[in-house]
Amino acid sequence: MPVLETATLERLPPAIIIPAYDRKAVRPGIAHLSVGNFHRAHQAVYLDRVLARPGQAEWGIVGIGVMDDPRERAKAEALRAQDGLYTLTECPADAPDVVRVVGSIVEYVHAPDDRMAAIRRLADPAIRIVSLTVTEGGYYTDEAGRFQLEHPAIAEDLARDVPHSVFGLVTEALRLRRDSGAGPFTVLTCDNLPHNGHVARTAFLGWAQARDAGLADWIAAHVTFPCTMVDRITPAVREADAARLNAASGVEDRAPVFCEDFIQWVVEDSFCAGRPRLEEVGVLFTDDVAPYERVKLRMLNASHSMLGLPGVLMGYRIVGEIMRDADVVALLERYLGLDAEPLLQAPPGMELHEYGALLLRRFRNPAISDQLLRIASDSASKLPVFVRDTAEGTLARGADATRIAFLLACFAEYLRGRDDGGAAYEVVEPHLGAEDRALAAEADPARALDMSVFAGWGLGENAAFVALFTRLRTAIRDQGVRATLHGIVAGEG
Structure with missing residues (x-):
């Protein structure tokens, strides 16, 4: 089995698609911070396509790892050893x-390894x-x-001469570029946030203002922060997955990735220093990303x-298994059709019911x-972004909030770290504090609605919703999630 690196590309099994361009001619024009599986299955794929177009060789990627842990170090070592190459297995249904x-x-x-070196790399005019x-x-x-300057992680990093955070690395690189006359770069967020470009602008300007008001003014005047919408289901790669992928490909790859065959990227066309011709390889550029983002x-x-x-909580661990559960599929169909769709306006060229049906087909892809534990992780950050608007809209129009109350009740119970069968699992909630965890653990089911996760939603002030949430959470505690869900789907809840 050949080891993946530049020297072995031409000797890989013939079924494997290799880059259709001369990598020796590629020059980095993009730096990407935090090179996870999603980036490697999404943005890096679009850039791989664009590099095969004439005159686009200046748009290679410099990957920059930010976290300092064994997994990130292993990934850095693997990608360096493989000259940045990796296999991507796209899996149609x-x-x-x-x-x-x-x-x-x-x-x-x-x-x-050397944060100042990373800052200088970002400051390269290329x-x-x-x-x-x-x-x-x-x-x-x-x-x-508002950017939380008082957050311990931010306050600690602001006190460092050489910062560790993405905000510090990028801002200090922009300082060097301003001082040298190299000019600005575009900051392009690819995270799942409403108006993510505006959020990024607030965060980076907040950091810069705390360090140097003049620099903040320069960034505000010259740096652009486009909004984006990104979409591709990309599972985590466990050790067993890596072995399976390598056995199937016939390539010894220390950093393989796999994903669905669907891919989408919608981008606000606002780039202060130029951009690659991504519209030629499937990226949709628009003046208004918001409708795509909301959907x-x-x-x-x-x-x-x-x-x-x-x-x-029901004991499932992967999406393929749970999508064979008729009650779960019914829950999703009703949530999409009765809760989410009525509060959305479809962007041009999209029909919401067809989009919902496509989602269910994508989820069913065996x-x-x-991993459901990956999907459930950091729900304290995800629920306000993904569910709050639908929850507020549902209550405002006096519609049935059963499915939303059930989801939030499951979140509160998920924090206990044991499923209905008694099996323990790791709860990964890095943005949930001890006070919130204590509220979720109180005997009174409704106290969970006082968690900071739900601040501003208006749930606790809605007596009907509090009663519904309390009834469903009590049912989950007494009967388990499966029986409670069956009751909801059967019309009993």
């Missing part, structure tokens, strides 16, 4: 898998776009949209939460064994 080698990452920097995927909760903005967040991402939280 009803056709053979397609394996390709993605070649758009031509350099990898692990910032914790870098014209800095993109990032730091998760929904990674922007440290509060309910009012995706409130339908796809919210449905993922509707799968993940009840699913973990090749995409996405």
Whole structure:
């Protein structure tokens, strides 16, 4: 089995698609912070396509790892050893898998090794776009949209001479570029947040203002922060997955990725230093990303939460299993059709009912064994983004809030760390404090609605919703999630 690296590309099994361009001629023009599986299955794929177009060789990617943990170090070592190459297995529901080698990452920097070196790399005038995927909760903005300078992680980093955070790395690089006359770059967020470009602008300007008001003014005047909508289901790759993928491809890859065959990227066309011709490879550029963003967040991402939280409690662990549960499918169909769709306006060229049906087909794809624990993780950050607007709209129009109350009750019970069968699982909620956890654990079921996750939703002030939430959470405690869900679907709840 050949080891994946530049020297072995031409010797890979013939069924594998390899880059259709000369990687030696590629020059980095984009730096991406936090090179996770999603970036490698999404943005890096679009750049791989664009590099095969004439005159686009200046748009290679410098991957920059930000976190300092064993997994991130192993990934950095793997990608460096493989010259930035990795295999991506795209898995259609009803056709053979397609394996390709993605070649758009031509350099990898692990910032914790030398953060000043990472800052200087970002300050290189050739870098014209800095993109990032730091998760929904990674922007440290509060309910009012204010950057949380007082947050311990931010306050600690602001005190450092050489910062560790993405905000510090990018802002200090912009300082160097301003001082040298190199000019600005575009900051392009690829995270699942409403108006994500505006959120990123608030966060980076908040950081800059705390360090240097003059620099903040320069950034505000010259740096652009486009909004984006990104979509591709990309599961985590466990050790067993990596072994399976390598056995199927016939390639020894230390960093394989797999994903569905669907892919979408909608981008606001606002780039201060130029951009690649991504419209030629399937990216939709628009003046208004918001309608696409709302549909995706409130339908796809919210449905993922509707799968993940009840699913973990019911003992399911992968999406393919839970999508064979008729009650779960009925829950999703009703949530999409009765709760989410009536509050949305479809963007041009989209029909909401067809989009919902497509989502269910994507979830049923047996090749995409996405982990429900991954989907359920960090729900304290996800639920306000994915579900709040639908919850508020449902209450405002006096509609049935049963499915929303059930989801939130499952979130509160998920925090206990044991499913209905008694099996323990790891609760990953990095943005949920001890006070919130204590509220969720109180004997009074309704106290969970006082958690900061639900601040501003108006749930606790709605007596009918409090009663509904209390009844469903009590039913979950007494009967389990499966029986409670069956009652809801059968019309008893």
